[in-house]
C-alpha cells in the first residue's frame with residue numbers, strides 16, 4: 001500500500017494539467033452527470049483502455065477559470081494512490097471551442113477549451129447496485145464492501161484528507177468486486193495539530209453526522225466515519241436509514257434512533273453552537289438494537305465479529321451475478337477489466353465462490369460477453385446499465401428536485417432538498433442555525449419519508465406515512481448543499 005507520509009500532501013502545489021488533448025480519447029457515452037459537469041465513458045484510442053472522463057464545468061462567471069473545488073479535487077487525488085481510492089490518471093484538455101455533435105461551434109461557449117479528469121473506469125456504484133429491484137446483499141458481501149471502504153478511507157485519513165461526502169453513489173465498484181472511493185469534490189486536507197475551522201455544510205444530508213448538524217466547525221475523520229456507519233446500516237437494512245428531508249428533520253431522525261445526546265453520553269454536546277436551537281424537548285431513548293433487531297447479530301455487537309469472514313470473493317459473487325444483467329458496456333469490455341483487476345486481487349478458486357446475492361433476475365447463463373463497444377446494446381435488454389440512467393437519491397442527477405435557496409457557483413450542488421430555503425446559511429456554518437424553525441417535533445411533517453422496512457416503520461419514529469419509498473424515489477432526500485461560499489473550506 002502506497003502511503004504518503006503525513007505532511008507530504010502539499011495541497012498548495014499547483015496541479016499539473018496534462019499536455020495531452022482529449023482527442024486521445026474516443027467518447028463512448030455519457031455515464032454520469034456531476035456537479036462539475038458530465039462524466040463520459042471513453043476509450044483511449046491507442047491503448048483501447050476504457051476510462052471515465054469527468055469534464056470540469058468551468059466557472060461561468062470568469063472565463064477559463066477552473067472552480068476552486070475542482071482544483072482541490074485534482075490536487076488531492078493526485079496525491080492519493082491506493083487500491084480503494086479512485087485513480088486519477090491524468091488531466092487532458094480540449095484545445096478549441098466546444099462543438100456540438102454536428103461539429104458546429106456551440107454558441108455562447110465563452111471559454112476556449114474544456115478540461116477533463118481521466119479516471120480509471122468503474123462499472124457500478126454502490127447505490128446503483130443496491131437500488132436494483134430485489135437486490136439484497138449477503139452478509140459476506142457487505143463485509144467485503146465495508147472492509148474496502150474502511151481501507152480506502154483509512155488511507156485518506158492517515159494522509160490527512162477528509163472525504164466529506166461518503167455515500168453509496170460515491171463508492172464505485174468494478175465487476176470484480178473492487179470498491180473505490182470516488183468524488184473528492186468536497187475533500188480537504190486537515191491537520192491533527194491545527195484545529196482550524198471548517199465548514200459544517202458538507203456531507204450529503206442523510207450521511208451527515210449530528211455534530212455538523214449542530215454547527216460544529218472543528219472536526220476530523222469522525223465525520224466520515226458517521227457516514228460509513230450509515231452506509232453499513234443501509235446495506236443491512238436495504239435502504240437509507242436516516243432519510244431526512246431537511247436539517248431539523250435529519251437531527252430528529254438521528255435522535256429518535258440513537259437517543260438524545262446529553263453531557264453524559266456525549267460530553268460537550270451542550271456547548272455545540274446550535275445545541276440550544278435544536279435540543280429536544282424531551283429525552284428520547286436509544287433504539288438502535290430495537291429498530292435493527294433483524295440485523296445480523298455481529299453487526300449490533302462488533303465485539304463478536306469475525307473480521308476475516310468477509311472477502312473479495314463475496315463481492316465478486318455480487319458482481320458476477322450483476323454481469324448477467326448488466327450492462328452493455330460492461331459486457332463489451334469485460335475482458336479488459338478482468339485483466340486490470342486481476343493484478344489487484346487474488347482470484348478465488350471456483351469452489352470458494354459464494355452464492356450470488358438474492359436477486360430476481362437472469363441466470364448466469366445469460367452472461368453476454370464480447371459485445372463490441374461501439375454497438376453496446378445487446379438485443380436482450382439488460383438491467384439499467386450505469387447509475388446515470390436513473391435517479392439515485394442523493395447521488396443521482398435528479399437529486400435536487402426541490403431546489404433550495406443556496407444557488408451559486410455550481411449548479412448541481414445548490415439545493416438542499418426541502419425545508420432549507422428559509423434563510424441564508426451562515427458563512428462556514430458559524431453563527432445561528434440556518435434551518436429556519438428549530439427542531440422538527442415528533443409530530444412534525446415527515447410524510448413521504450416512509451422508511452418502510454421491517455420493524456422500523458411500524459414502531460417507527462419515521463413511519464406513519466406508510467408510503468415506503470421505492471429505490472428510485474429518493475429525490476427528496478439529502479443533497480449536497482455546499483460550495484456556494486467563497487471561502488470554501
Ligand SMILES: Nc1ncnc2c1ncn2[C@@H]1O[C@H](COP(=O)(O)OP(=O)(O)OP(=O)(O)O)[C@@H](O)[C@H]1O
Nearest residue numbers: 032033034035036039052119120121122183185387
Ligand atoms: N471513474 C468512474 N467510472 C465510472 N463512472 C464514474 C466514474 N467517476 C464518476 N462516475 C459517474 O459519474 C457520476 C458523477 O461523478 P462524480 O460524483 O465524481 O462527479 P461530481 O461532479 O462530484 O458529482 P456529484 O455532484 O454527484 O457529486 C458518478 O456518480 C458516477 O455515476
